[in-house]
Amino acid sequence: MTFKLHHQLAADTAPVCDLPFSTVLLMNDARFPWLILVPRQTDVREIADLGASERGTLMEEIALVSNVLREVAPCDKLNVAALGNVVPQLHVHVVARVEGDAAWPNPVWGSGQAKPYDDNWKNGLIGAIRTRLGMD
Amino acid sequence: MTFKLHHQLAADTAPVCDLPFSTVLLMNDARFPWLILVPRQTDVREIADLGASERGTLMEEIALVSNVLREVAPCDKLNVAALGNVVPQLHVHVVARVEGDAAWPNPVWGSGQAKPYDDNWKNGLIGAIRTRLGMD
Numbered sequence: 440m441t442f443k444l445h446h447q448l449a450a451d452t453a454p455v456c457d458l459p460f461s462t463v464l465l466m467n468d469a470r471f472p473w474l475i476l477v478p479r480q481t482d483v484r485e486i487a488d489l490g491a492s493e494r495g496t497l498m499e500e501i502a503l504v505s506n507v508l509r510e511v512a513p514c515d516k517l518n519v520a521a522l523g524n525v526v527p528q529l530h531v532h533v534v535a536r537v538e539g540d541a542a543w544p545n546p547v548w549g550s551g552q553a554k555p556y557d558d559n560w561k562n563g564l565i566g567a568i569r570t571r572l573g574m575d
Numbered sequence: 576m577t578f579k580l581h582h583q584l585a586a587d588t589a590p591v592c593d594l595p596f597s598t599v600l601l602m603n604d605a606r607f608p609w610l611i612l613v614p615r616q617t618d619v620r621e622i623a624d625l626g627a628s629e630r631g632t633l634m635e636e637i638a639l640v641s642n643v644l645r646e647v648a649p650c651d652k653l654n655v656a657a658l659g660n661v662v663p664q665l666h667v668h669v670v671a672r673v674e675g676d677a678a679w680p681n682p683v684w685g686s687g688q689a690k691p692y693d694d695n696w697k698n699g700l701i702g703a704i705r706t707r708l709g710m711d
Contacts, residue, residue: 491638
């Protein structure tokens, strides 16, 4: 079966790039610099259902994306989470949090309404992330 | 410097056991079967600040604890998250979520008031988890 990005993730994000294991997306919410990693696996819902080697790769992609995100969006804390209560396709959030941001200190999920990016800002941010990931 | 569990984590949880890398705690909230892994590292706040080998070990301990938790508390979804907005010591939540639980489909953090366990229930749950982790 071919991997297909869940329609809700596609609707809420802009594509950034494909890492070897995961597709990287930018959440279209200018309130929080927020990336999502989606392992290109079919029918996997839990991290615990990946193989050990796949989990190791995912963990390193989480660390890579975390480091790039905090370079382009200096922050007080990263939030890393695989929830999936709403969207069943396995995906990992990496969110740069700043003290006093729109949800601080609570989680970002379900907190108020997303504020879509201005296109120039979004494209600039995606470009900066791609460059640091060695994609350009 | 010797590892010391953050006082807030100590206050909110009961000890389960020590895995090779992380200490496992049970959140004292009977609304959600909820374990917390605390890597016994000093002054580490982000997963990305661990070494690659440490991250690999942490990932496998997350998978181990996830599998044990869903055995003792069958669930519809696991939520795995390293947030740390409030408690700076690196810790990873592993929460068994059931459709229609007290926070569903929202995250558990900041959702209503914790409902402390009855002692017998808590000790039984901890015993079942320890047994499956090979600790008894």
